[in-house]
Amino acid sequence: MSLTALFDHQGRRVSLGMELGRGGEAAVYCVEGQPELVAKIYHQPTGPEKTEKLSQMVKLQSERLLALSAWPIGTLFMAGNRSVAGFLMKNVSRFKDIHLLYNPKSRTREFPPKANWRFLLHTASNVARAFAAIHDHGHVIGDVNQSNVRVSPETAIVNLLDCDSFQISANGKVYPCEVGVPLYTPPELQDTEFREVVRTPNHDNFGLAVLIFHLLFMGRHPFAGKFLGRGEMPIEKAIAEQRFAFARDAQRTQMLPPPACITLAHLPQEIGDLFTSAFDSPGAANGRPDGKQWIAELDALAGRLMVCSKNKAHLFFNGLSSCPWCSIESSGVLLFVDYTIVDTATGFSIEVVWARILAIPSPGEGNVPSMLSYISRVQPSSRAKVAALKRRYKVAALIVAGVAALAFVVTSPDGFAYMYYFGMVIFALHKLLDSDAPAKFGQAARDAEYRLRNLEFRWQHEASGADFTAELDRLRTLTEEYRKLPERRKQKVRELERALYETQLRHYLAQFDIAAAEIPHIKDGRKAMLSAYGIDDAADVTRSALEAVPGFGQFLIIQLITWRQSLEATFKFNPGRGVDPADLQRVDRDLAKRRAEIEALLSKGPSELNDLRRRIIAARGRLQVQLEKALMDVAQAQADESAGV
Amino acid sequence: MANPLDQVPFGFAGAEFAENPEPRCPCILLLDTSGSMKGEPIAQLNKGLVTFKDELSADALAQKRVEVALITFGPVQVHSDFQTADLFQPPHLETTGDTPMGAAILQALAILDQRKQAYKSNGISYYRPWIFLVTDGAPTDAWKEAAKKVHAGEEAKALSFFAVGVEGANFETLAEIAVRKPLQLKELRFRDLFIWLSNSLSAVSRSNVDEQVPLQNPTTPEGWAAV
Numbered sequence: 001m002s003l004t005a006l007f008d009h010q011g012r013r014v015s016l017g018m019e020l021g022r023g024g025e026a027a028v029y030c031v032e033g034q035p036e037l038v039a040k041i042y043h044q045p046t047g048p049e050k051t052e053k054l055s056q057m058v059k060l061q062s063e064r065l066l067a068l069s070a071w072p073i074g075t076l077f078m079a080g081n082r083s084v085a086g087f088l089m090k091n092v093s094r095f096k097d098i099h100l101l102y103n104p105k106s107r108t109r110e111f112p113p114k115a116n117w118r119f120l121l122h123t124a125s126n127v128a129r130a131f132a133a134i135h136d137h138g139h140v141i142g143d144v145n146q147s148n149v150r151v152s153p154e155t156a157i158v159n160l161l162d163c164d165s166f167q168i169s170a171n172g173k174v175y176p177c178e179v180g181v182p183l184y185t186p187p188e189l190q191d192t193e194f195r196e197v198v199r200t201p202n203h204d205n206f207g208l209a210v211l212i213f214h215l216l217f218m219g220r221h222p223f224a225g226k227f228l229g230r231g232e233m234p235i236e237k238a239i240a241e242q243r244f245a246f247a248r249d250a251q252r253t254q255m256l257p258p259p260a261c262i263t264l265a266h267l268p269q270e271i272g273d274l275f276t277s278a279f280d281s282p283g284a285a286n287g288r289p290d291g292k293q294w295i296a297e298l299d300a301l302a303g304r305l306m307v308c309s310k311n312k313a314h315l316f317f318n319g320l321s322s323c324p325w326c327s328i329e330s331s332g333v334l335l336f337v338d339y340t341i342v343d344t345a346t347g348f349s350i351e352v353v354w355a356r357i358l359a360i361p362s363p364g365e366g367n368v369p370s371m372l373s374y375i376s377r378v379q380p381s382s383r384a385k386v387a388a389l390k391r392r393y394k395v396a397a398l399i400v401a402g403v404a405a406l407a408f409v410v411t412s413p414d415g416f417a418y419m420y421y422f423g424m425v426i427f428a429l430h431k432l433l434d435s436d437a438p439a440k441f442g443q444a445a446r447d448a449e450y451r452l453r454n455l456e457f458r459w460q461h462e463a464s465g466a467d468f469t470a471e472l473d474r475l476r477t478l479t480e481e482y483r484k485l486p487e488r489r490k491q492k493v494r495e496l497e498r499a500l501y502e503t504q505l506r507h508y509l510a511q512f513d514i515a516a517a518e519i520p521h522i523k524d525g526r527k528a529m530l531s532a533y534g535i536d537d538a539a540d541v542t543r544s545a546l547e548a549v550p551g552f553g554q555f556l557i558i559q560l561i562t563w564r565q566s567l568e569a570t571f572k573f574n575p576g577r578g579v580d581p582a583d584l585q586r587v588d589r590d591l592a593k594r595r596a597e598i599e600a601l602l603s604k605g606p607s608e609l610n611d612l613r614r615r616i617i618a619a620r621g622r623l624q625v626q627l628e629k630a631l632m633d634v635a636q637a638q639a640d641e642s643a644g645v
Numbered sequence: 646m647a648n649p650l651d652q653v654p655f656g657f658a659g660a661e662f663a664e665n666p667e668p669r670c671p672c673i674l675l676l677d678t679s680g681s682m683k684g685e686p687i688a689q690l691n692k693g694l695v696t697f698k699d700e701l702s703a704d705a706l707a708q709k710r711v712e713v714a715l716i717t718f719g720p721v722q723v724h725s726d727f728q729t730a731d732l733f734q735p736p737h738l739e740t741t742g743d744t745p746m747g748a749a750i751l752q753a754l755a756i757l758d759q760r761k762q763a764y765k766s767n768g769i770s771y772y773r774p775w776i777f778l779v780t781d782g783a784p785t786d787a788w789k790e791a792a793k794k795v796h797a798g799e800e801a802k803a804l805s806f807f808a809v810g811v812e813g814a815n816f817e818t819l820a821e822i823a824v825r826k827p828l829q830l831k832e833l834r835f836r837d838l839f840i841w842l843s844n845s846l847s848a849v850s851r852s853n854v855d856e857q858v859p860l861q862n863p864t865t866p867e868g869w870a871a872v
Contacts (some may be wrong), residue, residue, distance in 0.1 A: 103709060105665040147706065185669075219666045225768040235668065235770045245768065258768025260663035333663040447720055454722055615658060615732075622726045 005079045006039070008088065014039065014076060020093065030624040031088065038093075038166070039076060041086035050164075051075075051084040053175040057168055058087070058518040065137065066090065068147035069160040077219060077601040092159050097148035098211065103219040108337045108607065111153050115335055117216075117315040117325075118305055121152050125298040131208045132291025134160070140167040142199045144207025146214075158388055164322040167199045174198060178357065183221065184210050186288075190240040205288040208225035210277035212294060213556045216271075217261060222246060222279050226256040248272075253280075259541065260333050266324045267317055270297045273331060297447075313337060328458040332614060346597045354479050355473070356606040363616045365465050368456070369628050378635040380643035384441060388643045394541065397429050445637035452630040459627060462619040468612055475605045482598045485591055492587045496579045509572045519563045521556060536631025538564050657734045660768035661729075667709040670772040670850040671727055671760055672842075676738065677780035677811075678717040679769075683717045683740040686781060686811055687831055693835030694735035694827035700843035703728040707843075709770075710850035714756060718742075718749035719785070746780060747788030750822070754794055757804065772849055777842060778808045778823070785814030792822040799824040809838065809870070828863060828870035 006014045015031030016039055025044075057072045070089040078085045100106040101123060107115055127149060134141055141148075141160065144644045148161045167177040178195040186206035189197060213222045226246025227233035233243070238255065245255040246264050257263050264272035274289040274297055301317060305520045308314030308323040313336035316324055325335055380388070405422040412418070460466070496503070514527055514536055523532075531589070533549045535541060541564045546557045701707055712867065713733040715724040719742040725733065753776050764771045776795075798804040808823040810816055811830050819827035830838060845860050863870040 097705065099667075099706060099709075103665055103667060104663070206797065218663065219769070220768070221666070221668075224666065224668075224770050226766065256768075258662070258666070259659050259766075261666075261768075328663065331663075332660045334660075335664070351671070450720060451722065618661065626723065 005197075006041075006076050006085060008074045008076055009055070010074075014088070016041070026086065028514055030091075032071060035576045036091055037073070038091045039086055039088055041076070042084075043083060045078075045081065045083045048083065049175070051082070053168060054084050054087055056163060056170040056175070057163065057166075060137075060168070060170060064133060068133055069157065069163050071163050078226050082194070084350040088165065089163070092150055092161065092486060095152050095159050097147050097156075098127075098149040098151050099146040099219075101151050101153075102211075102214040108334060113313070113337060115153070115191050118302060120215045121298055121305075123156045123158065123301050123418050124149075124212040125295050126156055126299065127215070128208060128212050128291040128294035130160055130206060130291075131201075132295070134166070135204065135291065138169045140177065140199040140201060141204050141207070142167045142194070143179045143181065144204060144211065146183075149211060162504055178199075182239070185239070187242055190236055201290065202287055204475070205290055206278065208291065208294065209275065210289060212298070213275060213279075215247075216267070218262055222275065223255075225258050228254040228256065242280065243426075244276075246275070247280045248276065251278075260328050260331055262324050262328070265369070266320060268297070268319060271301060276306055311336075332592075334610060334614070339529055348603070350479060350602070351481050353602045354475075354604065357475050357479075357602070357609060360606060360609045360613060362472070363465050363468055363613050363620075364464055364613065366459075366620050367463075368459055369624065369631055370479045377641045378632070380639045381636060384643045387441070394430065394444075401426050401429055403552070421611050441641040441643075445634070445641045448630065448633040448637040452627075455623060455627050455630050456572065458619075459623050463616055463623050465616065468609070468616060468640035471609055473488075473610055475602065475609065478601055478605075480593070480599050487594055489587065489591055492582070494577065496583055498589070500579060501573055503583070505568070505571055506539045507580070509541075509567060510537045512538040512567055514541075515537070517563065519559060521559050522563075526551075526556070654687045657761075659767045662763075662769050664708050665729065666769060667706075667849075668772065669712050669729075669764060670707075670846060671712045671714070671757065672846055673714045673716060673757060673774070673776045675687045675749055675753050675776060675778040676715065676717050677744060677746070677778075677782060677860070678738050678740050679719055679742060679744040679782055680740050681714065681770070682811075682812060683779055683815060687738060687740050689833040689835045690779070691735070691737055692795055693839040694738075696836050697839035698730075698733060698735045700840055701733070701846070704843075704850075707847040707850045711846045712760075713813070714753075716749055716753055716756075719745040721745055721752050723752065723756060743785040744782045745786040746778075746784035746822075747786045747791040750778070750791035750795060752778070754791075755803075773802060774804045774851075775849075776804055776806045778806070778813065778819075779838075779866075780808070780819070781811035781813045782819050786821060788818070795822055797826055809858040831871055832870055834869040837861070841869060858871045858872040 006016065008014050017032050020028045020030060020038060022028075026040050026042045029039045029041060036437055054075050061073060062072050066073070070092050072087040072089055074088040075084045076086045076088065077083075096110060100110045101115065101122070111119075113437055117144050130149075131141065141631040143162065143165045150159045151157070152159075162345075165177050165179055176195055176197075177199055180189070180194045182190060184207035186203050189203060209289055210222060214220070221235055222244055223235045223238035225238075226239075227243075228250075233255070238245070243255045245253070246257050247253045248264065249257070250256060264275060267275075268634060274293060277423075278288045304318050305315045306318035306320075308316065308326060310323065310326055314325040328336055356548075376535040386637040405419075405426070409419060409422070514522070529549060529551065530536070533545070535545055535549070541560050543557060543561065544562060546552050579601050674694075678687065682690070699717075701711060701713075708731045709729060711730045713725070713730060714727045715733075715736065716722065717724050717738060724736055741804045748857075757774055757776070761771070761774075763769075788844040794805075795806045797808060803806060805825075806823050808827040809830055810819055811833070812828055814828065814829075816827055841861060841863050848860070862868065
């Protein structure tokens with residue numbers, strides 16, 4: 001729809017700015033002149049039901065609701081149309097989707113280093129607060145999902161989005177929530193039409209428990225694990241069948257938690273009990289833990305946290321005997337990054353950063369599977385052997401038949417008359433003993449070798465330690481350069497001092513403009529010529545510069561040099577004046593720029609190097625199998641080829 | 646029951662899943678790089694792949710959920726195995742060899758099976774995998790078995806197989822391999838094709854694991870395909 005003329009519910013004109021995002025049913029825009037607001041505009045005009053719902057929601061707005069959600073603040077209309085075109089809500093662009101926080105890979109990139117497990121617990125508790133507050137107001141969120149909850153990277157404050165899809169109760173009427181995402185939908189609502197059910201807070205509390213689980217369990221889903229039975233077990237099915245993957249009774253669920261993940265045993269009994277009653281018992285009837293219960297237990301856990309002695313970024317329940325994150329990270333997983341030291345501009349410590357870089361173990365050279373170990377094991381395939389055998393029989397048979405025929409033709413009186421038939425016989429023999437041609441085995445060998453070369457190239461490229469070494473060398477060079485920055489400044493200052501005399505002289509001479517000077521034989525025309533060649537003052541006057549100016553012969557050059565020398569004679573060197581502050585400033589500015597550059601590059605160093613290392617290790621795992629197979633293929637193809645010769 | 650905190654060897658293959666346990670939406674690009682693609686077609690294909698990467702990068706959730714593997718033929722080569730969209734780097738493809746389409750499909754099914762095993766052993770849920778074949782010719786090898794397996798896979802809802810023919814492709818054979826009607830790429834609009842593919846994968850990666858997602862129809866007059 002055209003967005004040119006929009007009005008709010010009080011008839012004031014609202015102008016939209018840039019589009020911020022677009023979804024299936026609406027797009028979100030900036031509002032001109034009101035940066036704290038955005039406008040959500042539907043692609044299609046809304047029906048009367050939705051118009052009424054949104055108008056009611058605007059009336060229901062309260063300070064408490066606005067603090068925790070992007071609640072509709074005002075409805076928007078197009079000129080001459082009574083149905084709602086969209087609504088105004090607060091701008092939550094400083095908040096980030098909760099999936100960027102609970103997923104370790106996103107978190108280490110998108111959230112500040114303080115987003116450790118304490119921050120995650122804190123966020124979980126805030127999510128519970130937001131849910132409880134909505135329920136307190138008599139509404140239900142309904143469509144709980146990973147993109148409708150946003151978190152402030154600074155404060156862990158949570159805001160709920162897409163409020164227009166909430167189930168709203170107003171004046172005794174219920175406006176339904178017509179959508180939902182199965183990953184956050186309780187078993188009793190799986191496979192039902194959302195628009196036909198009245199949602200309850202107990203339904204929401206399932207989604208709440210899933211979100212809290214995501215936050216505490218590094219983005220894992222409570223119903224995603226290793227299924228011990230046969231066939232597939234997608235999450236929706238596991239939810240419907242109540243197969244909580246972290247259940248205390250795995251016998252019943254036939255599910256095991258995924259590898260490299262904490263379990264309920266790493267949390268206080270009370271929290272484990274809450275998850276169990278949310279996921280593992282018939283929560284539809286008994287009632288799942290609500291926001292208030294979660295707040296109490298999560299806040300209690302926040303008071304029982306311990307910092308790992310080996311890694312400050314690791315926080316865990318102090319009832320445990322050892323750090324669960326160390327145990328998981330020792331397998332090459334990166335869950336928490338402690339960047340606090342390197343990220344603040346003032347607190348940059350080159351030694352700390354370099355130590356972190358050195359702490360990342362090299363992936364080593366890697367063992368490329370060797371050709372030799374395969375050649376010895378390989379026998380020519382039966383097809384190649386048969387082909388070779390047939391070929392030998394064929395040669396022998398053809399020779400025997402040929403000799404016999406020749407003998408017959410020569411000795412028999414009408415031998416030549418039979419030649420035609422002999423030809424036929426020999427041709428038939430040839431056909432009978434037809435076999436795979438050596439060329440075919442040769443081609444197979446070339447193809448296999450080509451594939452192997454490709455893989456070896458990829459190994460060099462992706463799996464050898466070369467990239468890691470190169471990256472480490474680059475970081476080492478930068479570190480050395482950084483360490484030498486103070487030395488470089490001293491050197492620059494010394495150079496400046498040495499040049500001080502020259503500089504003072506140059507600055508002194510630069511005060512004398514040629515344009516204003518009385519120089520014999522140098523009148524305005526010649527002055528303009530000099531200026532065109534960048535010779536404007538006495539400092540610019542040098543023999544080499546003048547020789548480049550057309551029309552300036554020895555005579556004129558001597559006039560100018562003499563002028564300069566007469567000025568030089570009046571120059572007094574002042575050693576006490578020291579280096580020109582402007583020159584010093586320039587040196588410092590250049591060095592500060594370089595310092596900032598190196599700090600930025602090195603700060604990213606540890607994580608980049610670690611990424612690289614894990615990419616290399618992963619590539620090795622992938623390529624190893626392919627390489628072994630390719631080597632086997634080549635060895636086989638070559639054996640077949642030589643068997644055939 | 647094995648303790649999940651039992652020691653795991655360093656660099657174990659599950660690290661990527663522990664760091665990113667989102668459900669995965671695997672997609673295999675099966676690209677014909679036979680000699681006949683030389684010149685403008687391969688140049689447009691390469692540009693299209695760059696667009697594909699850019700488009701996927703715009704969606705933070707799809708970046709964690711969509712996994713791309715790339716196989717070229719011929720000869721059949723796994724150019725890059727499954728990796729999440731943020732790590733996928735568009736390659737610069739060159740034309741070589743003939744069109745062993747059958748072997749390429751079998752290879753795709755094989756790496757798909759491997760990947761599914763990795764998902765299962767790491768407790769990762771996944772969407773119905775996509776195999777996206779782009780060709781400008783006819784298979785130069787035996788393809789009947791591959792076609793049989795594609796049909797079986799579609800039947801069991803274990804995969805979705807899309808065939809796109811560039812001008813010169815043998816559509817009769819493609820129709821025998823794919824269950825869905827093969828699409829004909831208009832002109833060399835690889836860019837539009839890959840934008841469509843990225844959008845479709847984003848939509849799928851936001852849907853339910855079991856759901857059929859209505860895809861944007863690429864065969865409208867302004868779309869990139871014709872049937």
